[in-house]
Amino acid sequence: MASILRSSSASLRSAAHASATRSLSTAAHYFPNEPSGPQIKTQIPGPNNQKATAELNEVFDIRSLNLMADYEKSVGNYIADLDGNLLLDVYAQIASIPVGYNNPSLEKAAKSKEMTNALINRPAPGNFPSADWAHILKTGLLKAAPKGMNQVFTASSGSEANETAYKAAFIYYRQRERGGPNAEFTEEETTSSMVNQTPGSPHLSILSFKKAFHGRLFGSLSTTRSKPIHKLDIPAFDWPQAPFPALKYPLEEHAKENAEEEKRCLEEVEHIIKTFHNPVAAVVVEPVQSEGGDNHASPEFFRGLREVTKRNNVLLIVDEVQTGVGATGKFWAHDHWNLETPPDMVTFSKKAQTAGYYFGNPALRPNKPYRQFNTWIGDPARALTFRAILEEIERLNLVENTALTGEYLYAGLERLAQQYPNEIQNLRGKGQGTFIAWDSPTRDEFVAKAKTVGLNIGGSGASAIRLRPMLVFQKHHADLLLELIEKIFKL
Amino acid sequence: MASILRSSSASLRSAAHASATRSLSTAAHYFPNEPSGPQIKTQIPGPNNQKATAELNEVFDIRSLNLMADYEKSVGNYIADLDGNLLLDVYAQIASIPVGYNNPSLEKAAKSKEMTNALINRPAPGNFPSADWAHILKTGLLKAAPKGMNQVFTASSGSEANETAYKAAFIYYRQRERGGPNAEFTEEETTSSMVNQTPGSPHLSILSFKKAFHGRLFGSLSTTRSKPIHKLDIPAFDWPQAPFPALKYPLEEHAKENAEEEKRCLEEVEHIIKTFHNPVAAVVVEPVQSEGGDNHASPEFFRGLREVTKRNNVLLIVDEVQTGVGATGKFWAHDHWNLETPPDMVTFSKKAQTAGYYFGNPALRPNKPYRQFNTWIGDPARALTFRAILEEIERLNLVENTALTGEYLYAGLERLAQQYPNEIQNLRGKGQGTFIAWDSPTRDEFVAKAKTVGLNIGGSGASAIRLRPMLVFQKHHADLLLELIEKIFKL
Numbered sequence: 018m019a020s021i022l023r024s025s026s027a028s029l030r031s032a033a034h035a036s037a038t039r040s041l042s043t044a045a046h047y048f049p050n051e052p053s054g055p056q057i058k059t060q061i062p063g064p065n066n067q068k069a070t071a072e073l074n075e076v077f078d079i080r081s082l083n084l085m086a087d088y089e090k091s092v093g094n095y096i097a098d099l100d101g102n103l104l105l106d107v108y109a110q111i112a113s114i115p116v117g118y119n120n121p122s123l124e125k126a127a128k129s130k131e132m133t134n135a136l137i138n139r140p141a142p143g144n145f146p147s148a149d150w151a152h153i154l155k156t157g158l159l160k161a162a163p164k165g166m167n168q169v170f171t172a173s174s175g176s177e178a179n180e181t182a183y184k185a186a187f188i189y190y191r192q193r194e195r196g197g198p199n200a201e202f203t204e205e206e207t208t209s210s211m212v213n214q215t216p217g218s219p220h221l222s223i224l225s226f227k228k229a230f231h232g233r234l235f236g237s238l239s240t241t242r243s244k245p246i247h248k249l250d251i252p253a254f255d256w257p258q259a260p261f262p263a264l265k266y267p268l269e270e271h272a273k274e275n276a277e278e279e280k281r282c283l284e285e286v287e288h289i290i291k292t293f294h295n296p297v298a299a300v301v302v303e304p305v306q307s308e309g310g311d312n313h314a315s316p317e318f319f320r321g322l323r324e325v326t327k328r329n330n331v332l333l334i335v336d337e338v339q340t341g342v343g344a345t346g347k348f349w350a351h352d353h354w355n356l357e358t359p360p361d362m363v364t365f366s367k368k369a370q371t372a373g374y375y376f377g378n379p380a381l382r383p384n385k386p387y388r389q390f391n392t393w394i395g396d397p398a399r400a401l402t403f404r405a406i407l408e409e410i411e412r413l414n415l416v417e418n419t420a421l422t423g424e425y426l427y428a429g430l431e432r433l434a435q436q437y438p439n440e441i442q443n444l445r446g447k448g449q450g451t452f453i454a455w456d457s458p459t460r461d462e463f464v465a466k467a468k469t470v471g472l473n474i475g476g477s478g479a480s481a482i483r484l485r486p487m488l489v490f491q492k493h494h495a496d497l498l499l500e501l502i503e504k505i506f507k508l
Numbered sequence: 509m510a511s512i513l514r515s516s517s518a519s520l521r522s523a524a525h526a527s528a529t530r531s532l533s534t535a536a537h538y539f540p541n542e543p544s545g546p547q548i549k550t551q552i553p554g555p556n557n558q559k560a561t562a563e564l565n566e567v568f569d570i571r572s573l574n575l576m577a578d579y580e581k582s583v584g585n586y587i588a589d590l591d592g593n594l595l596l597d598v599y600a601q602i603a604s605i606p607v608g609y610n611n612p613s614l615e616k617a618a619k620s621k622e623m624t625n626a627l628i629n630r631p632a633p634g635n636f637p638s639a640d641w642a643h644i645l646k647t648g649l650l651k652a653a654p655k656g657m658n659q660v661f662t663a664s665s666g667s668e669a670n671e672t673a674y675k676a677a678f679i680y681y682r683q684r685e686r687g688g689p690n691a692e693f694t695e696e697e698t699t700s701s702m703v704n705q706t707p708g709s710p711h712l713s714i715l716s717f718k719k720a721f722h723g724r725l726f727g728s729l730s731t732t733r734s735k736p737i738h739k740l741d742i743p744a745f746d747w748p749q750a751p752f753p754a755l756k757y758p759l760e761e762h763a764k765e766n767a768e769e770e771k772r773c774l775e776e777v778e779h780i781i782k783t784f785h786n787p788v789a790a791v792v793v794e795p796v797q798s799e800g801g802d803n804h805a806s807p808e809f810f811r812g813l814r815e816v817t818k819r820n821n822v823l824l825i826v827d828e829v830q831t832g833v834g835a836t837g838k839f840w841a842h843d844h845w846n847l848e849t850p851p852d853m854v855t856f857s858k859k860a861q862t863a864g865y866y867f868g869n870p871a872l873r874p875n876k877p878y879r880q881f882n883t884w885i886g887d888p889a890r891a892l893t894f895r896a897i898l899e900e901i902e903r904l905n906l907v908e909n910t911a912l913t914g915e916y917l918y919a920g921l922e923r924l925a926q927q928y929p930n931e932i933q934n935l936r937g938k939g940q941g942t943f944i945a946w947d948s949p950t951r952d953e954f955v956a957k958a959k960t961v962g963l964n965i966g967g968s969g970a971s972a973i974r975l976r977p978m979l980v981f982q983k984h985h986a987d988l989l990l991e992l993i994e995k996i997f998k999l
Contacts, residue, residue, distance in 0.1 A: 073642040076650055076659055080877035081634045088629035088638050099639050110632040111883045123628040128619065136623070136893060137614040138579035139861055141601040143572045147579050148590050151564040159567055168567055173664035174884055180725045184742055191741040207736040213744035217736065221743055233882045234671045235727030235745070245698040245708065246878050250682040251675055252712055253704035254726070254743055367883065370630055386571035387737050391724045392602045392858065393665055398889065402627060 041421050041492035047413060048093030048117055048489065054497055055095070055471020056103040063100025084473065091118035094487055094494055096473055104468065107498060108475040112307070112339050112485040115368040116409045120489075126405030135398040142171075142394045153397060157404030161342070162375050163349050165359030168382070171373040171395030175338035175366035176232030179301065181389060182362045182374040183223050183236050186299035186332045188383045190221060193330075198384035222254065222295040224286065224331075226261035228309030228478065231301055231336055240301055243308045243478075257293045259286045261306060262314045266443040279318040283325055290329045299332035299361070304350030305446075307339040310478020311454030313445050316354040323356050332361040334374075342368035343410060343488045346420030346450030353449070368488075370406060371399035415488035416450075423450035426484075426495040430455070433503060440506050451490055454483040466508050472501045532912050532983035538904060539584030539608055539980065545988055546586070546962020547594040554591025575964065582609035585978055585985055587964055595959065596988060599966040603798070603830050603976040606859040607900045611980075617896030626889040633662075633885045644888060648895030652833070653866050654840050656850030659873070662864040662886030666829035666857035667723030670792065672880060673853045673865040674714050674727050677790035677823045679874045681712060684821075689875035713745065713786040715777065715822075717752035719800030719969065722792055722827055731792055734799045734969075748784045750777045752797060753805045757934040770809040774816055781820045790823035790852070795841030796937075798830040801969020802945030804936050807845040814847050823852040825865075833859035834901060834979045837911030837941030844940070859979075861897060862890035906979035907941075914941035917975075917986040921946070924994060931997050942981055945974040957999050963992045 062070065066085050073079050084104075090097035094117060096106040106114075116123065126132060131149070140147050147153075158169050170185070172178040192198055203216075210217025225231060225240035232241060239254040241247055262279045265271035290297045302322060306312035326333040340350035342365070347353055351360060359377060366372035373395060383389050410416060427447050434441035439458065446453035457463050460480045467474045477483045486494065553561065557576050564570050575595075581588035585608060587597040597605075607614065617623060622640070631638050638644075649660050661676070663669040683689055694707075701708025716722060716731035723732060730745040732738055753770045756762035781788045793813065797803035817824040831841035833856070838844055842851060850868060857863035864886060874880050901907060918938050925932035930949065937944035948954050951971045958965045968974045977985065 069639060069642065073637060076642060076645050077637070078634075078661070078873050078877070078880070079637075081881055082637065083635040085641075086631065086636045086638055088625055088631065091629060096636070110630065110636060113630065113632060113883060118629050120628060124624055127624045127627040132627070133615055133618045134579055136618040136889070137611060138582065138609050139601065139604065139893075140577065140579065141604060143569075144574040145577045145587070145601060146564060146568070146570075146573065147577055148560060150576075151560065151567060154567050170569070174668065174882065176882065177665065177668065177725065183726075184724075187743065188741045202736070202740055206740060210736045210739040210741075210744075211733055212749070213730055213739075213746055217740055218744035219741060233675075234668065234725050235674075235730070236725060236743075239704055239726070242702055245693065245701045246876060248701040248704075249693055249697060249708055249879070250679045250701075250710060252678065252727075252745055253701075253709035254745075255704055258703070382569050385737060386569070388740070389569070390572055391665065391667065392604060396887070396890075398627070399887075402630075 041425055044418070044491060046493070047491065051093040051095055052103055055105050056101070057469070057471045058101040061098065061102055061468045063098065063102065065099035069099055084468070088118060093117040094490055102471070104471045104473040105494065105497060105501065106473040107484050107486040107490070108473050109485050109487050111367070111475070112344065113367040113370070115342055115406050115488050116415065117487055117489040120409060122409045122412070123402065123405050126401060132398060132401050135401055139393070140397065141392045142397065143390050147397065150397065153400050153404065157400055157407060158371070158373070161348060161407055163351065163359060163363045166363065166375040166377040168377065168379070169373055169375050170389060171371060171400065173393060173395055174372050175364070176234040176237040178338065178364040178366050178372040178374050179231045179240070179334070179336060180234055180236045182334050182364050183299065184389060185362065185374070185376070185381050185383070186223070186334065187219070187221050188388055189332065189381055190298035191219060192380075192384055198380070220295045221298045222256040222293060224257050224259060224289055224293070224297045224300045226302060226306070227258050228261055228306050228312060229258075229301070229303060230306070230308030255295055257289045257297065259289055261312055262318055264313060266445055275315070276317070279314060279321070283318065283321045286322065287325045287329065290325070290331055297331050299334050300326050301334040301336055303336045304340045304345070304353070305449070305452060307483070308477055310481045311445065311483050312478070313449070319351065319354040320356060323358065323360070327358065334362045334364065335360040336364050338364055338366040340452065341365045342406070343416040343419050344368065344450055344485070345452045346416065346423050346448070348416055350449070350452070368406070370402040371395055410488060413489070418491065419450040419488050422490055422492055422495055423453065424448070425492055426451060426498065427453055429495060429499040433499060437506050451484055451486050454481045456480045457482050463505055466505045467501070469508070470501050470504050472498070472505070532916055535909070535982060537984070538982065542584040542586055543594055546596050546992075547592070548960070548962045549592040552589065552593055552959045554589065554593065556590035560590055575959070579609060584608040585981055593962070595962045595964040596985065596992065597964040598975050598977040598981070598989060599964050600976050600978050602858070602966070603835065604858040604861070606833055606897050606979050607906065608978055608980040611900060613900045613903070614893065614896050617892060620892075623889060623892050626892055630884070631888065632883045633888065634881050638888060641888065644891050644895065648891055648898060649862070649864070652839060652898055654842065654850060654854045657854065657866040657868040659868065659870070660864055660866050661880060662862060662891065664884060664886055665863050666855070667725040667728040669829065669855040669857050669863040669865050670722045670731070670825070670827060671725055671727045673825050673855050674790065675880060676853065676865070676867070676872050676874070677714070677825065678710070678712050679879055680823065680872055681789035682710060683871075683875055689871070711786045712789045713747040713784060715748050715750060715780055715784070715788045715791045717793060717797070718749050719752055719797050719803060720792070720794060721797070721799030746786055748780045748788065750780055752803055753809055755804060757936055766806070767808070770805060770812070774809065774812045777813065778816045778820065781816070781822055788822050790825050791817050792825040792827055794827045795831045795836070795844070796940070796943060798974070799968055801972045802936065802974050803969075804940070810842065810845040811847060814849065814851070818849065825853045825855065826851040827855050829855055829857040831943065832856045833897070834907040834910050835859065835941050835976070836943045837907065837914050837939065839907055841940070841943070859897070861893040862886055901979060904980070909982065910941040910979050913981055913983055913986055914944065915939070916983055917942060917989065918944055920986060920990040924990060928997050942975055942977050945972045947971045948973050954996060957996045958992070960999070961992050961995050963989070963996070
């Protein structure tokens with residue numbers, strides 16, 4: 018199955034352009050019960066939504082609320098609210114719904130005996146794994162393991178996934194410094210660790226990139242550089258940041274300066290690794306900076322990053338929390354890079370509906386038990402959800418669908434950009450499935466207006482509009498989306 | 509329902525002693541399909557377990573593995589392995605199973621339409637809460653809210669629960685310093701926060717206690733002081749620790765010196781708050797230090813801690829991740845303290861099968877949206893599990909059962925301690941439901957031998973044996989447990 022999950026390969030890609038329109042137009046609708054378009058019956062939020070929101074406000078912070086949803090009435094690519102409105106959803110729970118609302122295959126998995134067992138007998142898998150845990154991993158999570166990786170540590174959220182990966186990196190770094198897995202801790206290390214002081218609690222660091230987003234807990238937030246509002250007032254580790262390439266668009270017109278910009282950033286990465294006062298144990302990077310404004314870099318840049326980290330004995334952690342599981346037209350976004358050696362760890366969450374990190378090097382298992390441990394280590398119920406998602410992706414060939422639909426959609430957006438050059442600036446994500454974005458000088462207005470025409474769409478960074486449709490987004494949805502976008506421009 | 513969940517009140521307590529034996533002995537068995545005792549058919553681990561463990565080892569770290577379990581065959585208080593062995597389980601997934609394996613009421617909830625909806629349409633509740641989210645909270649999580657608390661922020665794990673509470677504390681502290689919720693951030697704050705420097709990323713701290721355990725991620729681990737193996741090689745914040753009272757047993761023989769010890773610890777807490785170089789935003793404390801060796805303190809100590817924190821404008825976070833949800837004979841362990849004013853936040857996880865923190869003060873909602881936020885903010889599927897658990901607790905009066913069974917069990921252990929004074933030292937947890945522990949000079953041997961007589965039991969700290977049975981642990985289980993303990997002493 019691993020090969021099928023990676024079916025959107027180079028050879029497929031070269032043939033894709035020719036056959037894209039034909040194969041897309043003849044593809045059956047995955048959700049025959051979807052409406053033919055959005056249904057708008059009231060202002061949004063309508064009266065029912067307003068009432069329910071006020072009620073929720075009594076017990077739960079609703080100031081970030083976008084739209085209260087009726088998930089029972091949502092279907093496929095359409096999200097329903099409480100007033101009978103049905104919106105085309107290309108935001109998909111912040112890129113977290115992979116195979117459509119109320120997907121019948123997921124429903125079947127949710128009603129299975131295995132799921133009931135996992136829900137009512139939640140184990141502490143580090144101590145008391147279930148008899149079928151290896152089977153669940155092998156037929157699920159590990160089938161999707163990136164090339165060169167055959168182990169997984171499961172977690173409960175994207176932040177937790179990144180932080181456990183960081184912990185593995187720090188343990189690995191100190192183990193190497195100490196002279197290998199058999200070297201014992203010194204008395205000074207064990208004593209000082211208990212009072213949060215060096216050498217037991219070392220001043221090591223994780224290098225991240227400007228505008229990166231890696232999560233919201235204390236370690237992950239120390240690597241997040243998206244917006245002040247995410248970070249203000251929260252203590253942070255003194256960890257370094259490198260510039261992420263600021264590419265100019267269209268790429269083909271700025272090839273030389275973009276290559277120079279990427280070279281400059283890589284040099285800065287290496288400079289920081291060599292000189293930062295808190296030694297760098299690992300570099301963490303998103304294939305596309307997703308919260309920070311949909312910032313892309315070229316495969317060459319990432320191959321260079323792999324070389325720099327290798328050369329300096331620093332681990333490379335690829336954060337695929339938002340890019341993973343098919344949305345870029347490959348199962349993992351870093352599959353686009355053609356790396357000679359795989360990343361050291363790859364973290365995932367969101368569309369996987371569970372979380373964790375993959376790795377291949379057995380030395381990344383800490384040298385003693387209970388160093389990387391917690392009670393739940395994820396949730397087997399959600400591991401089962403991911404398995405069902407993988408089966409659905411394979412059954413419907415959804416990575417290929419996303420590659421082809423993305424190509425079709427991108428071409429349509431290019432046409433729109435020519436027509437509305439002020440509205441669609443720096444269009445990006447070509448060849449990246451439906452992981453497409455552009456800048457808009459009136460982004461917030463655009464996103465607000467979108468609701469009125471029945472479109473649920475999101476922004477990222479300062480001025481980007483980001484597309485995050487599901488993997489079941491098809492050609493007819495792309496046509497509709499292009500129509501709706503133009504309609505919004507004309508409002 | 510809240511009152512029913514707190515039914516193990518002071519008046520009940522005084523009547524309990526007299527009626528305990530009678531009401532316990534006549535109570536119906538909650539799980540009629542439980543065996544009458546453990547069933548041991550092979551050595552543990554048996555051949556099937558060994559084979560399956562080797563298989564799991566290929567993809568998952570198994571060095572902390574205790575027993576691979578067959579959860580489909582487990583029932584009530586009994587955990588099944590893969591070789592036909594059935595053990596009385598008084599460890600319960602590190603204190604995380606509340607109402608028994610394969611509880612029929614939970615099974616019904618797992619198969620409900622609501623659960624299926626929550627499993628297959630996982631929302632980002634901060635942006636797109638489900639129509640029934642307020643209802644799920646009000647009929648579930650908030651019914652169990654501690655006295656004085658009417659709001660909840662949900663999370664995915666105990667570590668995440670504590671860290672989001674810490675974030676709320678830091679935001680609140682700086683907001684007060686700044687002059688209230690309407691004071692704007694300075695340019696210097698926003699700029700410095702993006703490079704992890706003061707004043708935007710302030711050098712504030714959380715005060716925890718020696719031997720405390722609050723989790724494994726970077727912020728929570730900085731407050732964890734259980735064992736070096738949990739902390740070594742992981743960067744930590746320069747946060748302070750205070751001594752936790754080291755009480756002497758039996759309590760009635762050491763009343764004066766224990767009171768002095770608690771006074772000394774409180775003085776040290778206040779001294780640290782007044783003098784520590786990184787100002788203390790909050791104190792976090794477990795009602796019983798559970799991983800650190802089952803260390804108890806008196807209600808007077810905790811009332812004193814509430815006074816000290818109030819007096820110094822520092823928040824008090826009570827970490828009920830392990831003590832919460834009934835095991836101490838009250839729904840929340842801090843219900844034993846009779847506080848004049850409630851804690852500022854109470855965190856929960858484990859037996860709740862979900863996680864998060866409760867609070868009452870609306871100023872603990874950060875002054876702007878997206879400051880306390882993440883994609884999943886917990887899992888509605890697990891919020892539904894907790895609701896079903898609460899209904900089961902209420903239906904069967906399980907907090908009262910645990911109070912009475914604990915009292916009966918404690919009396920039995922006191923008798924055993926007289927008979928085996930070397931094996932059972934510092935017996936503690938009187939009046940704390942089944943949250944009972946003692947020290948053993950041969951703890952690890954005891955725990956290992958226990959498997960051979962069909963008992964799954966855990967340790968904590970350096971030498972403690974801790975009891976963490978489920979809330980469905982009844983008098984006949986207590987009788988059996990006492991028998992098995994004596995049997996192990998004689999091995």
